Amino acid sequence: MGNTNSIPVISQVKSLVQFAGGDSAGALATQEDFAYRNTFPVVSQIASAGYAIGGEMDKARDLQEKFAMDMERVFICLLMITLDFGFKKTLRIKILNSS
Secondary structure, three states: OOOOHHHHOOOHHHHHHHOOOOOOOHHHHHHHHHHOOOOOOOHHHHHHHHHHHHHHHHHHHHHHHHHHHHHHHHHHHHHHHHHHHHHHHHHHHHHHHHH
């Protein structure tokens, strides 16, 4: 997660535009990023399973560790947003009650 190459459909459109524009190497690189270096949920699990089935356990583990780190960052961001919203709401209630 982090660029357009990791988002389903968007990455396919991007590589189609690259290919149509004559950049077949760029289109291939975009699809390789999507398929093999992607930490987007579900896609990364499928890619990781493919690595494991192919006997590349280190690559499978690395991809899942990257996925876990990305999900941890997402969780922390959502937690911070939630706590910030809750704090502001509590502050508003205290201000309204003190009037």
